[in-house]
Amino acid sequence: MPHRRADVVARALAVLDAHGLADLTMRRLAADLGVRPSALYHHLASKQELLGAVADSVLARRPPPAPTGEWAADTAATCAWLRESVLAYRDGAELVATVASYGLGARAAYDAVVAALGPAGLDDALTGTAARTLWHFVLGHALDEQTHLQADSVGALPGRDDPRHRRPEPDFDRGLGLVLDGIGLRARSHGHV
Amino acid sequence: MPHRRADVVARALAVLDAHGLADLTMRRLAADLGVRPSALYHHLASKQELLGAVADSVLARRPPPAPTGEWAADTAATCAWLRESVLAYRDGAELVATVASYGLGARAAYDAVVAALGPAGLDDALTGTAARTLWHFVLGHALDEQTHLQADSVGALPGRDDPRHRRPEPDFDRGLGLVLDGIGLRARSHGHV
DNA sequence: ACCTGAACACCGTTCAAGT
DNA sequence: ACCTGAACACCGTTCAAGT
Numbered sequence: 001m002p003h004r005r006a007d008v009v010a011r012a013l014a015v016l017d018a019h020g021l022a023d024l025t026m027r028r029l030a031a032d033l034g035v036r037p038s039a040l041y042h043h044l045a046s047k048q049e050l051l052g053a054v055a056d057s058v059l060a061r062r063p064p065p066a067p068t069g070e071w072a073a074d075t076a077a078t079c080a081w082l083r084e085s086v087l088a089y090r091d092g093a094e095l096v097a098t099v100a101s102y103g104l105g106a107r108a109a110y111d112a113v114v115a116a117l118g119p120a121g122l123d124d125a126l127t128g129t130a131a132r133t134l135w136h137f138v139l140g141h142a143l144d145e146q147t148h149l150q151a152d153s154v155g156a157l158p159g160r161d162d163p164r165h166r167r168p169e170p171d172f173d174r175g176l177g178l179v180l181d182g183i184g185l186r187a188r189s190h191g192h193v
Numbered sequence: 194m195p196h197r198r199a200d201v202v203a204r205a206l207a208v209l210d211a212h213g214l215a216d217l218t219m220r221r222l223a224a225d226l227g228v229r230p231s232a233l234y235h236h237l238a239s240k241q242e243l244l245g246a247v248a249d250s251v252l253a254r255r256p257p258p259a260p261t262g263e264w265a266a267d268t269a270a271t272c273a274w275l276r277e278s279v280l281a282y283r284d285g286a287e288l289v290a291t292v293a294s295y296g297l298g299a300r301a302a303y304d305a306v307v308a309a310l311g312p313a314g315l316d317d318a319l320t321g322t323a324a325r326t327l328w329h330f331v332l333g334h335a336l337d338e339q340t341h342l343q344a345d346s347v348g349a350l351p352g353r354d355d356p357r358h359r360r361p362e363p364d365f366d367r368g369l370g371l372v373l374d375g376i377g378l379r380a381r382s383h384g385h386v
Numbered sequence: 387a388c389c390t391g392a393a394c395a396c397c398g399t400t401c402a403a404g405t
Numbered sequence: 406a407c408c409t410g411a412a413c414a415c416c417g418t419t420c421a422a423g424t
Contacts, residue, residue: 002407026398038400039408047398097333101340126367133368136333137326140290144325147294174319175326182375195388219417231419232389240417 003033005043009053013089016054021091026050052105055096058089064112067119071187072180074116079138079176082109086142093142100135110135121188130183137179141172196226198236202246206282209247214284219243245298248289251282257305260312264380265373267309272331272369275302279335286335293328303328314381323376330372334365 011033016024026047030037044050062085065077086092100106113131122130204226209217219240223230237243255278258270279285293299306324315323 025396027396035407036409037398038410041399042407101336103340125364129364129368130371132334132337133330133371136329140329140333141325143294147296171318171322175322178323178326178375178379179372180375181378182371182373185374186371218415220415228388229390230417231391234418235388 003035003039003043005053008033008040008043009050009057012050012054013057016091016095017089019090021095024051024054048102048104051095052099055099055105056108058092058096059085059106059109061085061088064109067116069119071117071120072184074119075113075134075183076176076180078112078116079134082113082135082138083142083172085109086139087146091146093139093146097139097143100139117183120183120186122183122186126186130179130186133179134176137175141175196228196236198246201226201233201236202243202250205243205247206250209284209288210282212283214287217244217247241295241297244288245292248292248298249301251285251289252278252299252302254278254281257302260309262312264310264313265377267312268306268327268376269369269373271305271309272327275306275328275331276335276365278302279332280339284339286332286339290332290336293332310376313376313379315376315379319379323372323379326372327369330368334368 008029012024012029015029015032019028026040027037029050030040033039040050044053059082062081064081065074067074086096089095096106096109100110110131113134114127117127117130120127120130201222205217205222208222208225212221219233220230222243223233226232233243237246252275255274257274258267260267279289282288289299289302293303303324306327307320310320310323313320313323
C-alpha cells in the first residue's frame, strides 16, 4: 500500500523516539517503511523538511496552554509545556532547537511564548528578546537533561558529585523564576503578578 | 614533514573558520593536511575528540576576564567574553554549544561563569542553575546570529520585518540584563551591585 | 612515530524508468 | 501518484603494512 506524507512523518517520529536523532536517517526511515530511499523524495523535498515536520509533530502532541491574561503564569505554563513536549520524545530538545535555529519549524511554539508575554506590556523589541531568552533557557536546559550529561556535569561544581540524583523540576523552576523575575522588573506592572 | 596533534587541531580551526562546521570532516581535514584520513587517527582518537579540542582552541583565543569581586560586572564581562569568543569563528557558537552539551570540552569557560558568579553568594545549586541559564542564553543568542536566521526570524513578531538591520549588541545586552537582574534579586546584597 | 592502502559500513540526493 | 534501480559524491573508522 502506498504511503502519504503524513505516514512518512509519523514513522520518522517513531524512529526518532526509538533510536535517537543520529539514527533518524533517510535510508533507515525508508527501510523502516519498506521502501527505497529515493521514494521518500516523492513525499518530502529534503531531510531538512522532514526534520521540520517531525519537530512540529513533537510540538503538536499537546497544544500549548490557552492564555489567561496573567503574563507571568501564562509564560511559566507555556515554558513548562514546551519543556514537557520536547522531553516526551528521545532527543526532542536537540531536534526542536536545531530546527528552530535554522528556521525550519517550531514557529507556533515560539509564537506561543510571545503571546503569553504580551500582557507584560514590554515594547516589541524587548518582548522578542525576552521570548528568545526563555526559549534558549528551556531548550538548553532540556538538552542538558536529554544528552544527560547527568545534568550537573556541564555542571559539576568541583566536589559535588552525588551519583544518581534526578534533580528534576527544582532546577528548571528556579532557572525559569530567575528569568521571569528579570522580565517582571521591566513589566508594566512591576513585580511579576 | 610529520604533523603533531597541535598542527592538526590548528588546521581544523582554519577549516572551520573558512568553510563552516558542516565542512569540517575528517576526510577534508586530512586532504587539507596532505595526508590520508586514517593518518588523523594517529593524533586523535575520534572526531568527537577533535571537535572538543577545536572548541577549546576557540575559547583559548583570548583568556576570560580576571574577576574583580563585583559579581554583576564580572559576570557580564565573562558573558561578553564568551560571546565574542564564539562569534570570532564561523559556527563558533554551534561548535561550543554542541561540545559542551556532550561534555567534550569548554569546561574552563563554564567554570569562568561560575567563578564570576561566586561573590553573589548564592548557594551551590542556585549558582549552577544561574550559570547554566547564562550559558544557554549567551550561546543560544550567538547561535541565532551565526545561523543568521537574521536574528529576528526565530524572532519575527508578525508585521515587523525590516529587511537588513543589524540589531547587534542592544539585544544581547538587554537579554543579559534580564537574567542578571533575576540573579540580583537572589544575591546576598539585593539589587545587583 | 607517522603514514599509506584498502576496506567496511554507512550517508543525502538525483534521475531515468517502471506500474 | 508512487515507487524501483542505479548511480554520484560523499561520511567516520579500522587495520595491516610500510618507512
